[in-house]
Amino acid sequence: MSDGQQSKSSGRSVQRSLELAERARKLVPGASHTGSKSPKQFVQGVSPTHIQRAEGSRLWDVDDNEYVDCNAALGPVLLGHSYPDVTEVVADQIQDGTMYTMEHPLHVEVAELISDMVPCAEKVTFAKSGNDVTTLAAKVARAYTDRDVIATQGYHGWPDVWFSDNENLDAGIPDVIGEYTESFEYNDIESIERIFEEHPDDVAAIVTTPVNLDPPEDEFLQRLREIADREGAVLVFDEVLTGFRFAPGGAQEYFGVTPDLACFAKAMANGYSISALAGKRDVMDVIARDDFFYSMTYAGDAATLAAAKATLTVQREENVHEHIFEIGEQLRDGYNDLAAELGLDDVTEANGYPPRFSIGFSGDRVAGPSEDEVHVGRVLETLFMQEAHKRGVLFTGPHIPTYSHTEDDVDEILHTYRECLGVLDDAIESGDVESYLEGELVGASLRERTGDD
Numbered sequence: 001m002s003d004g005q006q007s008k009s010s011g012r013s014v015q016r017s018l019e020l021a022e023r024a025r026k027l028v029p030g031a032s033h034t035g036s037k038s039p040k041q042f043v044q045g046v047s048p049t050h051i052q053r054a055e056g057s058r059l060w061d062v063d064d065n066e067y068v069d070c071n072a073a074l075g076p077v078l079l080g081h082s083y084p085d086v087t088e089v090v091a092d093q094i095q096d097g098t099m100y101t102m103e104h105p106l107h108v109e110v111a112e113l114i115s116d117m118v119p120c121a122e123k124v125t126f127a128k129s130g131n132d133v134t135t136l137a138a139k140v141a142r143a144y145t146d147r148d149v150i151a152t153q154g155y156h157g158w159p160d161v162w163f164s165d166n167e168n169l170d171a172g173i174p175d176v177i178g179e180y181t182e183s184f185e186y187n188d189i190e191s192i193e194r195i196f197e198e199h200p201d202d203v204a205a206i207v208t209t210p211v212n213l214d215p216p217e218d219e220f221l222q223r224l225r226e227i228a229d230r231e232g233a234v235l236v237f238d239e240v241l242t243g244f245r246f247a248p249g250g251a252q253e254y255f256g257v258t259p260d261l262a263c264f265a266k267a268m269a270n271g272y273s274i275s276a277l278a279g280k281r282d283v284m285d286v287i288a289r290d291d292f293f294y295s296m297t298y299a300g301d302a303a304t305l306a307a308a309k310a311t312l313t314v315q316r317e318e319n320v321h322e323h324i325f326e327i328g329e330q331l332r333d334g335y336n337d338l339a340a341e342l343g344l345d346d347v348t349e350a351n352g353y354p355p356r357f358s359i360g361f362s363g364d365r366v367a368g369p370s371e372d373e374v375h376v377g378r379v380l381e382t383l384f385m386q387e388a389h390k391r392g393v394l395f396t397g398p399h400i401p402t403y404s405h406t407e408d409d410v411d412e413i414l415h416t417y418r419e420c421l422g423v424l425d426d427a428i429e430s431g432d433v434e435s436y437l438e439g440e441l442v443g444a445s446l447r448e449r450t451g452d453d
């Protein structure tokens with residue numbers, strides 16, 4: 001885009017965003033702390049990079065452009081931005097202080113709530129992020145079984161244990177750690193059985209996201225439960241994304257399979273930083289053993305626990321999940337109907353469960369004989385994102401609806417997507433899709449780099 005920073009068709013300016021991104025680039029490696037919020041994940045030059053404020057289903061960027069939010073801050077915002085039930089209790093709690101020499105009563109109250117809601121949660125402990133509790137789960141499983149190998153599938157955060165056998169992302173991790181992490185494929189029972197054959201009596205845990213974009217097939221989760229029981233391994237569900245989003249009891253309630261340990265974070269406190277490891281009593285009790293060490297100064301601060309209590313209470317008392325499924329289904333299916341109507345269903349498709357679905361693009365039909373289909377798919381994705389952001393619909397990666405999204409929001413998003421797909425159609429017809437781009441191509445997402453969805 002030109003220096004005027006006015007996007008062609010909307011007249012919107014993202015000038016201040018671009019200035020902030022430039023300042024951030026000088027000081028912050030990668031310009032953001034989360035790969036998925038990196039400017040590379042947006043259409044640099046067209047998309048905003050910094051958000052000023054948010055309310056309900058709406059966001060305003062630093063140039064005061066308004067957007068319907070389709071990302072829920074990558075998952076944590078379950079009820080909607082600045083949801084009054086949550087912000088009021090946090091504001092009250094702050095008046096009384098947030099960190100003390102001993103625990104606040106909310107510590108017990110929130111643990112009791114989680115224990116009531118989540119099938120596996122006989123005991124609960126708190127931390128701050130998803131990384132904390134997935135890594136704690138691996139350590140607990142190793143101590144509980146006195147075994148070393150972790151069999152894993154899906155994204156669980158940045159610590160060594162999760163990336164040590166991924167040669168694309170293993171910089172900074174000693175080779176020896178890779179000997180203790182083995183990856184398997186979702187829905188591929190043979191790939192997990194192989195790990196047990198290769199490491200007899202040494203697999204401490206099966207760690208899996210209960211669901212990715214594809215549904216579990218052939219009772220995949222039940223079979224993992226059976227294998228874990230047969231082999232004496234700990235079954236861990238990483239419910240950082242699915243917890244409190246698929247059902248009050250998470251994906252384990254939704255799919256009816258109870259793990260030994262489960263990790264929760266996003267959606268637990270509507271955006272405040274808290275996570276929880278929950279699980280069977282005997283496994284969780286490892287944390288209190290004299291030879292086991294787990295400690296975290298900021299875990300369980302009272303303001304965040306107040307946010308968690310309010311968020312968990314709203315979802316127990318209201319039809320939060322039903323609403324989120326309905327909105328997600330209308331958006332996902334509405335998008336696929338539009339693509340079919342415009343003859344673009346071989347180019348783009350929305351898939352995944354309604355609480356978190358993705359819109360994908362394929363370059364197969366559009367790529368010329370000398371063009372790379374993957375690159376052309378990325379050009380199409382970038383063009384769609386560019387047109388959506390210019391028109392005030394904000395997404396990166398998956399679509400994640402909240403309890404605050406209304407049917408009017410769905411109509412507005414689908415109306416916008418119809419226009420965006422129209423531009424895509426014109427661009428494809430022209431034979432030069434790339435000439436429609438006003439900013440830089442979006443980069444590969446972390447999930448693409450890791451092979452997860």
Ligand SMILES: Cc1ncc(COP(=O)(O)O)c(C=O)c1O
Binds near residue numbers: 156158209
């Ligand atoms: C399934 C899953 N596990 C773990 C994590 C890491 O959580 P956090 O970024 O809060 O540390 C994520 C983050 O996206 C996730 O999606």
